[in-house]
Amino acid sequence: MRMAELSAESGVPVATVKYYLREGLLPPGERTSPNQARYSASHVQRLRLVKALTEVGGLSLASVGAVLEAVDGDATPHETIGVVQEELAGPPPKVSDEAAEWATGLLQDLAHRHGWKWHGAENRAVANLIAALATAKELGHEQLAERLDEYVALALRVAKLDVEVVTGLTSFDKIIEAGLVVTVLGDRIFTGLRHLAQEYVSFEVLNRAPGD
Amino acid sequence: MRMAELSAESGVPVATVKYYLREGLLPPGERTSPNQARYSASHVQRLRLVKALTEVGGLSLASVGAVLEAVDGDATPHETIGVVQEELAGPPPKVSDEAAEWATGLLQDLAHRHGWKWHGAENRAVANLIAALATAKELGHEQLAERLDEYVALALRVAKLDVEVVTGLTSFDKIIEAGLVVTVLGDRIFTGLRHLAQEYVSFEVLNRAPGD
Numbered sequence: 237m238r239m240a241e242l243s244a245e246s247g248v249p250v251a252t253v254k255y256y257l258r259e260g261l262l263p264p265g266e267r268t269s270p271n272q273a274r275y276s277a278s279h280v281q282r283l284r285l286v287k288a289l290t291e292v293g294g295l296s297l298a299s300v301g302a303v304l305e306a307v308d309g310d311a312t313p314h315e316t317i318g319v320v321q322e323e324l325a326g327p328p329p330k331v332s333d334e335a336a337e338w339a340t341g342l343l344q345d346l347a348h349r350h351g352w353k354w355h356g357a358e359n360r361a362v363a364n365l366i367a368a369l370a371t372a373k374e375l376g377h378e379q380l381a382e383r384l385d386e387y388v389a390l391a392l393r394v395a396k397l398d399v400e401v402v403t404g405l406t407s408f409d410k411i412i413e414a415g416l417v418v419t420v421l422g423d424r425i426f427t428g429l430r431h432l433a434q435e436y437v438s439f440e441v442l443n444r445a446p447g448d
Numbered sequence: 449m450r451m452a453e454l455s456a457e458s459g460v461p462v463a464t465v466k467y468y469l470r471e472g473l474l475p476p477g478e479r480t481s482p483n484q485a486r487y488s489a490s491h492v493q494r495l496r497l498v499k500a501l502t503e504v505g506g507l508s509l510a511s512v513g514a515v516l517e518a519v520d521g522d523a524t525p526h527e528t529i530g531v532v533q534e535e536l537a538g539p540p541p542k543v544s545d546e547a548a549e550w551a552t553g554l555l556q557d558l559a560h561r562h563g564w565k566w567h568g569a570e571n572r573a574v575a576n577l578i579a580a581l582a583t584a585k586e587l588g589h590e591q592l593a594e595r596l597d598e599y600v601a602l603a604l605r606v607a608k609l610d611v612e613v614v615t616g617l618t619s620f621d622k623i624i625e626a627g628l629v630v631t632v633l634g635d636r637i638f639t640g641l642r643h644l645a646q647e648y649v650s651f652e653v654l655n656r657a658p659g660d
Contacts, residue, residue, distance in 0.1 A: 247544060281587070288583045291541035314650045321643045329503035332459060352648045365640030368633045371500045375493070377629045379613055380637070388641055390606050395645035397598055401591055403653055417589045419646070421580045425592070426642070427635050428577030429600055431533045433607035434631070436564045438526045441615055 239265075242275040246283035253283065261286055261301060285413065293420035299323035303416065313402065313415045320419050325360035328367040335370035342369060342381060346388060398422055451477075454487040458495035465495065473498055473513060497625065501532075505632035511535035515628065525614065525627045532631050537572035540579040547582035554581060554593060558600060610634055 243250045256262040265273030289295045306319040347354040357363040402414040455462045468474040477485030501507045518531040559566040569575040614626040
């Protein structure tokens, strides 16, 4: 297909497609004349993936580049998920040393009990988790941390389901891509479902005004 | 306490504190002389909350203003959680009409089966959920949607735990604040735990290179 059709199929404007080509986020098409090229279904799919990573995942183009490099290289699906988690995490917010130490201790202990590898705060996903727990403590809401084991048990069940969804696919390329989809879209979808469920569950118990 | 101490206690720079005072995100202190005021522990807590909403939740100051208005008004904890969900959601990404219709049908059916109130896409949290599911379909990864019921069952259990954490508190003000904390920090914490769990669960099954 020509550029115009590629743009229409993927929903990405022509100017943006050209930009992605220049930046190497989209592989060049097959040249048919000095100023024309032919694109295939794989180009459409790549553009849709870039769109999902930026618009739903909120990733910068630099982060998308890092993710696609893993996808196109010989990274395993496990490693690719690691890269996308790192890019999704972004730089962690600043918290007090005291709260950060408390949260780190909590997570280290957790990792130890579950037999998880402990990466420490140089892993951005871990650093963000530490910062979120530390912020809860700074606000005086440690009660969230008291139920951490129950949250972990549920997170493990979600992750097992995620991996089942991914491994249900037969083609290796599809598995890598599904790893991205389950991480990037899966985060949004689960958070969205949790919000709907919170609304439903909290309606009865939390819908009273002060003094009612 | 004086402004300098307020800044040190909350970890928010003096210039930012002054900006929040001008914008009405922080109530004025008790005036002790024409150019001095005294602040209390409630000011420290409010600043920490603004910090959590912006730095961990990624909310704009306009969104923080909307959330604090609900907190300070006579909204119930349930309504306050609704406001913060809406502000966290942001404008949804664009998807094709066909994929959006498919996702909307899926969610409507789901809401019907679970007895959830159906808000439709004018609710931004719902609109974002629709867009995320539609994007999965556009990418040819509907397999995520096939397991939606299982994700919903787990999301319900997480939400029940969230509400237990919130209602375990005795003071009404604390309950409202905990609703925010569980939503804003809870999203980050659960997503972080899910990522750690994904890493653990996927290590065995997804750590093979193509052709292994």
